[in-house]
Amino acid sequence: MRRQNSLLSGSARTIHGTTSSARVLLRADSIAPAEIRFRPAAREVVVQVARDPGAPPTITQLAIGLGVL
Secondary structure, eight states, X not given: OXXXXXXXXXXXXXXXXXXXXXXHHHHHHXXXXXXXXXXXXXXXXXXXXXXXXXXXXXXXXXXXXXXXX
């Protein structure tokens, strides 16, 4: 995976990282929703990922649903 990331341009790497982060957060929310919804650190990560311009709409919807955006 590192090799693939090193071949991406800076903006593509950011979008890829944001998408990967969003995917992990959404998966965690489906497996253990309380971990994402009630832990302040997890909520802060959701906010940071959702504010990224390349964030997928699903993570933005999660952040809105949590009331953090």
